[in-house]
Amino acid sequence: xxxxxxxxxxxxxxxxxxxxxxxxxxxxxxxxxxxxxxxxxxxxxxxxxxxxxxxxxxxxxxxxxxxxxxxxxxxxxxxxxxxxxxxxxxxxxxxxxxxxxxxxxxxxxxxxxxxxxxxxxxxxxxxxxxxxxxxxxxxxxxxxxxxxxxxxxxxxxxxxxxxxxxxxxxxxxxxxxxxxxxxxxxxxxxxxxxxx
Amino acid sequence: xxxxxxxxxxxxxxxxxxxxxxxxxxxxxxxxxxxxxxxxxxxxxxxxxxxxxxxxxxxxxxxxxxxxxxxxxxxxxxxxxxxxxxxxxxxxxxxxxxxxxxxxxxxxxxxxxxxxxxxxxxxxxxxxxxxxxxxxxxxxxxxxxxxxxxxxxxxxxxxxxxxxxxxxxxxxxxxxxxxxxxxxxxxxxxxxxxxxxxxxxxxxxxxxxxxxxxxxxxxxxx
Numbered sequence: 001x002x003x004x005x006x007x008x009x010x011x012x013x014x015x016x017x018x019x020x021x022x023x024x025x026x027x028x029x030x031x032x033x034x035x036x037x038x039x040x041x042x043x044x045x046x047x048x049x050x051x052x053x054x055x056x057x058x059x060x061x062x063x064x065x066x067x068x069x070x071x072x073x074x075x076x077x078x079x080x081x082x083x084x085x086x087x088x089x090x091x092x093x094x095x096x097x098x099x100x101x102x103x104x105x106x107x108x109x110x111x112x113x114x115x116x117x118x119x120x121x122x123x124x125x126x127x128x129x130x131x132x133x134x135x136x137x138x139x140x141x142x143x144x145x146x147x148x149x150x151x152x153x154x155x156x157x158x159x160x161x162x163x164x165x166x167x168x169x170x171x172x173x174x175x176x177x178x179x180x181x182x183x184x185x186x187x188x189x190x191x192x193x194x195x196x
Numbered sequence: 197x198x199x200x201x202x203x204x205x206x207x208x209x210x211x212x213x214x215x216x217x218x219x220x221x222x223x224x225x226x227x228x229x230x231x232x233x234x235x236x237x238x239x240x241x242x243x244x245x246x247x248x249x250x251x252x253x254x255x256x257x258x259x260x261x262x263x264x265x266x267x268x269x270x271x272x273x274x275x276x277x278x279x280x281x282x283x284x285x286x287x288x289x290x291x292x293x294x295x296x297x298x299x300x301x302x303x304x305x306x307x308x309x310x311x312x313x314x315x316x317x318x319x320x321x322x323x324x325x326x327x328x329x330x331x332x333x334x335x336x337x338x339x340x341x342x343x344x345x346x347x348x349x350x351x352x353x354x355x356x357x358x359x360x361x362x363x364x365x366x367x368x369x370x371x372x373x374x375x376x377x378x379x380x381x382x383x384x385x386x387x388x389x390x391x392x393x394x395x396x397x398x399x400x401x402x403x404x405x406x407x408x409x410x411x412x413x414x415x416x417x418x
């Protein structure tokens with residue numbers, strides 16, 4: 001449907017159409033895990049990896065299994081099953097072959113199954129009718145964009161500890177306002193490239 | 197439909213199939229531990245669909261439907277579900293209800309379905325539904341679980357409606373597409389419809405909730 005190259009989509013998914021700041025996906029873990037830069041970096045890496053792989057797998061399954069069989073109404077349940085199975089597989093694989101990586105990423109992996117950004121990326125891939133290369137660019141870009149946003153947020157929240165926040169705004173409320181400012185900053189990228 | 201359910205619930209609170217806990221459950225879900233403003237669950241869709249009041253209401257209805265349905269079935273099956281596979285069973289039940297709602301929207305409200313885009317499907321990963329199934333429906337009888345689902349759905353839908361109202365009113369000066377704020381003295385602020393407006397509105401709504409609930413609960417919130 002759209003002829004953008006994978007590279008354009010990648011850049012757009014990171015900056016202009018950031019999956020977190022413009023599509024609001026993955027907010028739950030964004031708010032919960034953005035306390036420390038180290039933690040959020042780990043989570044961001046895990047999300048990027050899982051998102052790239054699952055959008056690719058889901059692309060193949062959707063276009064080569066579901067559509068030929070006329071089973072599009074099962075899309076949701078198949079996608080979520082693929083994501084859950086993939087995360088489980090990665091967890092076992094990492095545990096077996098790299099304990100160090102397991103302890104770095106391990107605790108985040110189960111969280112990722114219920115991260116709506118992962119499922120959302122797969123659904124966007126279907127709705128926007130990407131080709132396979134575009135899907136790869138989008139999956140990777142969206143993951144990197146999410147990671148960038150959560151690391152930025154963690155940096156800001158570490159500083160926030162020394163600030164004097166009005167009582168009712170403490171905690172999540174002020175985090176929301178900061179995210180709003182962050183989203184405004186990212187709006188500055190709008191017009192650079194655009195995908196829809 | 198909402199009214200009859202609420203009536204059935206107050207009836208069961210006195211008669212007792214819910215063990216008299218119906219009303220408390222209802223109040224808990226809808227206000228005291230409001231899933232949106234207090235527990236911070238399901239924020240994704242709360243931000244994405246609330247640029248207009250109409251889509252917020254549809255999303256709220258979707259969540260009530262899915263929450264009640266999945267809670268009922270998770271609760272009915274709770275004695276037969278092996279503990280180890282309960283998560284995947286819950287996800288399968290929830291996904292079934294989401295697919296039902298999605299097909300319904302596609303069949304009868306195509307425009308709305310287009311507008312909500314992927315966010316209907318994302319109800320599957322909405323932590324509220326999963327959270328209630330896991331925390332409540334697994335331990336409680338079916339009827340009470342339905343009430344809990346309804347309460348949380350209502351609490352969530354209420355939050356969505358408030359945010360949707362604020363954003364549509366300030367962003368376009370309209371409610372349900374009818375002009376309310378006159379253009380002579382109010383210039384619509386486009387920012388409220390865009391992403392940052394969503395974050396600001398939710399932040400302020402949460403702060404107002406916190407302020408209304410008073411300081412005594414803030415300790416446990418941290």
